Amino acid sequence: MGVTTPAGENGHDAERGLAEEASRLADIARELRDSASTLISRTWNEEQALRQRALALDSDLRRLQSAIDSAVKNGSLDPKNAEKMDEELYRTRCVLSDTDVAFLLPSKAHGRFLKMFLGPVDVRAPRKEYQLKVKEEYNKYRDRTAILFLLFPSTLLVLRSWIWNGCFPALPVQLYQAWLLFLYTSLALRENVLRVNGSDIRPWWIYHHYCAMLMALVSLTWEIKGQPDCAYKQRGVQLFLAWAMMQGVAMLLQNRYQRQRLYTRIALGKAKRMDVVWGETAGVQGQLWLLCPILFILQVFEAYVGMLLLRTALVGAVSEWQVIVCGILLVVMAVVNFINTVQTLVAKSRVKAKIKRSKSK
Structure with a gap:
């Protein structure tokens, strides 16, 4: 009695071995925790030391830029030399904003739109490679949506003539409007994220998508009326789909040609890797002859559709409030798009004239 059997000894040994292994793993976990805390603290x-250096350099660049501008206004600095200094300062700022140093500098405010959809979440990527992935995904998304922007309305117009006897059913049109709402919302979200991560997107291009979101949302509540007089009642829908097809063509041309130009500007140090194509307000000399007529026709047609909707509401044929709101939004977007396009062309002509003057001298 009281003698431990071999089976009992083996059981106690196994239990002791498991307890020792659990204790060893717990010690490793505590050691790993202390090492990680030390590493993060160091x-x-x-990082704080580098952040202070980056902030100091950014402040020095701003101060030097202000001094150069003041010297040019006072006449104490030759404009040619000032232009060379400006180019050098821009390249220096690109070194800060187009590398991992950008994470050390204060980011742009997230804005109410991002906070409304995502809450108080920091969407700034910690590494430049992650930021570039966000930009590349945005470019791919624009390419895909440009094709859909062209195919979706053209399919509806073809079916209207061949199958629907000249009268749109409500469901396909409302599905298209729901897709537009999703499209413009996702574009606005992605562009706000790009701005937070250092992309130079013109504010109006994002506001344009806000207006388009509102228009798509309002149009979802717009009753699609059928017979009798279907062609007259749905004239605005038909023109809007035709405008959407033209928009798709313009988007395809811009995505193809402007991105090539953007890569060239990045290689020359005149743009940042996080910059993107500016929608309807950018162009280069080789494509201006092709894009500008399309853009102006698109903007005039957009304003025409808006005025047609307003006139339809005023004469009482279709007097719903949705018609009035969509008409106003189309006119506003057309006018501001036209102003932005003209401003871009004027700026490009000034740059071209400056280059000619420098070559002649």
């Missing part, structure tokens, strides 16, 4: 201190 990294944070080094």
